[in-house]
Amino acid sequence: MSANQTLVLLAPLSGLLVPLEAIPDPVFAGKLVGDGISIDPTSQTLCAPMAGKVLQASGHALSLVGEAGVEVLMHIGLDTVQLQGAGFRCLVQSGEQVAAGQPLIEFDADAIAQNARSLLTQMLVVNGEKVNAYAPESGLVECGQPVLRLTLAATEDAEQASPEEGTPQLFGAVVVPNHSGLHARPAATLAHAAKGFAARITLHKGEGEANAKSLVAIMALEVACGDVLEVRAVGADAEQALARLRQLIAEGCGEDSATAEPAPAAGKPEITVDTNDGELRGVCASPGLALGRVVQIAEPDLQFDEQGQGEAAERQNLRQGLGAAWEQLAAMRLAQAGGPQAEIFQAHQELLEDPDLLEQAEALIARGKSAAFAWHSACVASAERLAALHSALLAERAQDLRDVGRRVARCLLGMAEGPLQLPEQSILIAEQLSPSQTASLDTGKVLGLVTVGGGPTSHVAILARALNIPALCGLPADVLTLVNGTPVLLDGNAGLLRVAPSAAEVEGLQARQRADKQRQRQERDAALQPATTRDGCRIEVSANVASLEEVQQALSLGGEGVGLLRSEFLYLQRDAAPDEAEQRATYRAIAAALGPERNLVVRTLDVGGDKPLSYVPMAAEENPFLGMRGIRLCLQRPELLRTQLRAVLGAAGLSRLHLMLPMVASLEELREVRGMLEQEAAALGVSQLPQLGIMVEVPAAALLAEQFAAEVDFFSIGTNDLTQYCLAMDRGHPRLAAQADALHPGVLRLIELTVRGARAHGKWVGLCGGLASEPLAVPLLLGLGVDELSVSVPAIPAIKAAVRRQHMGDCRALAEEILTLGTSAQVRQRLLAASQSVIERSVEYV
Ligand code: PEP
Numbered sequence: 001m002s003a004n005q006t007l008v009l010l011a012p013l014s015g016l017l018v019p020l021e022a023i024p025d026p027v028f029a030g031k032l033v034g035d036g037i038s039i040d041p042t043s044q045t046l047c048a049p050m051a052g053k054v055l056q057a058s059g060h061a062l063s064l065v066g067e068a069g070v071e072v073l074m075h076i077g078l079d080t081v082q083l084q085g086a087g088f089r090c091l092v093q094s095g096e097q098v099a100a101g102q103p104l105i106e107f108d109a110d111a112i113a114q115n116a117r118s119l120l121t122q123m124l125v126v127n128g129e130k131v132n133a134y135a136p137e138s139g140l141v142e143c144g145q146p147v148l149r150l151t152l153a154a155t156e157d158a159e160q161a162s163p164e165e166g167t168p169q170l171f172g173a174v175v176v177p178n179h180s181g182l183h184a185r186p187a188a189t190l191a192h193a194a195k196g197f198a199a200r201i202t203l204h205k206g207e208g209e210a211n212a213k214s215l216v217a218i219m220a221l222e223v224a225c226g227d228v229l230e231v232r233a234v235g236a237d238a239e240q241a242l243a244r245l246r247q248l249i250a251e252g253c254g255e256d257s258a259t260a261e262p263a264p265a266a267g268k269p270e271i272t273v274d275t276n277d278g279e280l281r282g283v284c285a286s287p288g289l290a291l292g293r294v295v296q297i298a299e300p301d302l303q304f305d306e307q308g309q310g311e312a313a314e315r316q317n318l319r320q321g322l323g324a325a326w327e328q329l330a331a332m333r334l335a336q337a338g339g340p341q342a343e344i345f346q347a348h349q350e351l352l353e354d355p356d357l358l359e360q361a362e363a364l365i366a367r368g369k370s371a372a373f374a375w376h377s378a379c380v381a382s383a384e385r386l387a388a389l390h391s392a393l394l395a396e397r398a399q400d401l402r403d404v405g406r407r408v409a410r411c412l413l414g415m416a417e418g419p420l421q422l423p424e425q426s427i428l429i430a431e432q433l434s435p436s437q438t439a440s441l442d443t444g445k446v447l448g449l450v451t452v453g454g455g456p457t458s459h460v461a462i463l464a465r466a467l468n469i470p471a472l473c474g475l476p477a478d479v480l481t482l483v484n485g486t487p488v489l490l491d492g493n494a495g496l497l498r499v500a501p502s503a504a505e506v507e508g509l510q511a512r513q514r515a516d517k518q519r520q521r522q523e524r525d526a527a528l529q530p531a532t533t534r535d536g537c538r539i540e541v542s543a544n545v546a547s548l549e550e551v552q553q554a555l556s557l558g559g560e561g562v563g564l565l566r567s568e569f570l571y572l573q574r575d576a577a578p579d580e581a582e583q584r585a586t587y588r589a590i591a592a593a594l595g596p597e598r599n600l601v602v603r604t605l606d607v608g609g610d611k612p613l614s615y616v617p618m619a620a621e622e623n624p625f626l627g628m629r630g631i632r633l634c635l636q637r638p639e640l641l642r643t644q645l646r647a648v649l650g651a652a653g654l655s656r657l658h659l660m661l662p663m664v665a666s667l668e669e670l671r672e673v674r675g676m677l678e679q680e681a682a683a684l685g686v687s688q689l690p691q692l693g694i695m696v697e698v699p700a701a702a703l704l705a706e707q708f709a710a711e712v713d714f715f716s717i718g719t720n721d722l723t724q725y726c727l728a729m730d731r732g733h734p735r736l737a738a739q740a741d742a743l744h745p746g747v748l749r750l751i752e753l754t755v756r757g758a759r760a761h762g763k764w765v766g767l768c769g770g771l772a773s774e775p776l777a778v779p780l781l782l783g784l785g786v787d788e789l790s791v792s793v794p795a796i797p798a799i800k801a802a803v804r805r806q807h808m809g810d811c812r813a814l815a816e817e818i819l820t821l822g823t824s825a826q827v828r829q830r831l832l833a834a835s836q837s838v839i840e841r842s843v844e845y846v
């Protein structure tokens with residue numbers, strides 16, 4: 001490209017041009033989003049200022065990329081993101097090619113003027129490095145008239161030169177499983193992992209690209225659940241980087257997407273205020289009921305100087321402010337270790353190191369600004385860019401940036417940071433609770449949360465669901481005028497806040513709360529009792545665990561043993577395999593906690609393929625779920641398996657020890673491991689071998705159950721994988737989640753075959769897949785002949801209670817009938833009917 005090439009942008013609206021510096025918004029006025037023009041409009045249709053492709057199109061904002069890669073953001077009005085699209089009609093879609101002058105968004109100027117701060121509309125170049133000079137017109141302009149002349153930068157050389165020239169670029173695709181897409185927390189985990197590699201790593205979604213080391217850039221990519229991301233890496237450690245990041249993304253970047261509750265459907269909150277009967281409506285962010293008293297929460301004002309005391313001093317200030325904020329977050333993270341709040345603090349720590357934010361802040365300091373102004377503005381500008389995109393989800397994530405911007409500014413201003421002091425039974429009401437405010441709540445005192453802003457995917461909502469606190473968002477601003485101490489009734493299920501409820505309403509709510517609590521209490525009270533059916537058949541209910549802490553929790557909730565110890569927890573997220581002594585100590589501690597009367601089923605290392613270990617180099621695989629995973633990997637790395645076998649043998653005698661092999665597909669695999677086990681036991685002088693069993697999760701193992709049963713001591717059915725392989729549906733595929741149902745009649749037939757094979761040789765059968773934790777499935781599994789249910793720890797009391805409601809004779813008849821059905825839907829329907837009649841019968845029985 002030759003130097004001094006120009007690009008002329010047309011006025012997107014008719015109206016009066018206003019200098020950017022004069023608009024009442026520090027972010028736009030400070031050109032933090034980009035340079036360009038602002039128009040006070042007299043027309044109501046935003047038109048394309050150049051030919052180009054639409055990158056993002058939402059109600060109030062739209063970005064286009066045109067000639068020479070110049071990217072232009074148009075933002076109608078100030079603070080119009082709050083309107084959530086009301087009053088705007090978008091005429092084009094992301095990815096659409098548009099001609100110069102083509103209508104893009106129609107808007108109702110009167111409605112917007114009444115509900116937003118201003119109609120001033122900005123047209124800004126967001127990739128300013130492409131432009132050397134801006135020559136705007138002034139005064140009144142007509143839509144379509146030339147309004148801004150850009151002198152473009154000559155970038156050809158820079159674009160061609162690449163530090164990695166000659167180095168191959170590696171790439172691989174992965175599906176994002178997270179229910180809420182790559183929002184701040186998973187994005188932070190991803191950026192953090194990417195920073196551990198020297199390679200240049202980028203993420204690609206369609207046409208979009210982001211630096212994988214920048215949290216802000218990842219969030220701006222708007223990655224939603226089910227999106228396919230391509231990871232590209234160039235540089236010396238590209239191969240490791242690619243493997244690690246693909247694995248991390250496939251696993252949900254640290255979020256348990258399989259179990260995380262999906263956010264309620266996002267959408268524009270339907271807000272109606274009925275002041276006559278004191279009822280305010282919002283959107284359900286977290287279900288549940290609460291009766292408490294209003295506590296209004298407001299953010300303190302921040303006042304800092306814009307101008308700095310010199311570049312060197314302000315750089316030093318910025319370092320100090322970032323350091324102090326980091327320390328605060330580290331302390332809060334430690335205080336909430338293990339809880340969902342800790343992840344928010346961790347994400348905020350990542351933001352403090354975000355290269356894009358630091359670069360923006362340093363550029364402002366170099367232009368004479370103070371550290372507080374620079375960092376705060378950088379965060380606000382990035383937040384604004386996110387909020388301007390069409391995703392409600394990203395508008396929520398902008399809150400994280402604002403929050404971190406304020407935290408550093410508060411540190412630089414020496415403002416005290418402390419937890420909110422709250423009275424008992426508080427229902428917190430706020431315009432918007434910041435992520436850190438939400439995460440530092442004293443959950444012993446807060447019964448409910450209510451916000452004007454936010455949405456079902458906000459931190460408030462995510463945390464409230466994780467902490468089991470009811471929450472509403474999207475309430476009318478009137479709620480902010482409620483006086484502290486006012487009694488309110490929050491119905492998170494119906495999306496209602498009732499102010500000063502009547503005695504009858506309070507009574508109704510309390511009755512519902514009592515019924516829910518009573519059922520849970522009864523289940524917990526009886527949790528230590530055995531799970532025996534009404535006709536006296538005892539079923540063992542044990543736990544699936546991945547740590548000693550979980551074993552202790554399981555025991556306190558009535559777990560009768562460990563039916564699945566996922567030993568991979570010892571191997572993941574480290575640079576070298578745990579040695580024998582470390583593993584032995586862990587297995588011994590778990591076995592000792594269980595004692596000699598309880599089962600401990602240790603599953604050998606189940607990684608590989610989709611879950612690679614950095615210290616076990618493996619070739620990339622086309623189909624990792626069909627590749628080198630589970631026992632196949634261990635047999636390829638016999639030293640890894642032998643070390644584990646010796647460590648497990650070290651726990652012999654402390655509990656009823658069982659060894660279980662994952663992903664077994666052939667008898668040879670079983671025989672090879674048995675040989676190794678016997679050799680290692682002989683070498684260690686251990687005479688009593690653990691019981692040796694296999695997981696039935698490959699259909700071949702179920703089909704050959706009788707042959708396997710002759711050589712194993714037990715089976716445990718892994719319905720998660722068995723369903724995936726039986727139905728040929730990726731277990732983590734978000735769009736197949738509903739169909740990949742373990743109650744599919746095909747899967748049920750494999751369970752039946754497994755039990756039949758085991759019975760032929762007098763062996764016992766457990767079931768440790770997710771199906772065992774579904775109370776609805778209990779009568780069917782008992783009827784099919786499963787002897788042990790190994791379930792997630794919190795599900796133990798409910799599963800034991802479900803067993804106690806059954807009659808084994810009825811269960812067998814039910815299973816026989818269900819095996820004749822043809823679809824998962826029919827199976828579920830039949831189980832629901834059975835559960836209803838069992839509940840009615842147990843009421844009669846009582
Ligand atoms: C299963 O596949 O059902 C199982 C319990 O194992 P995991 O979920 O660990 O693969």
Ligand code: MG
Pocket residue numbers: 662697718720721
């Ligand atoms: Mg499995």
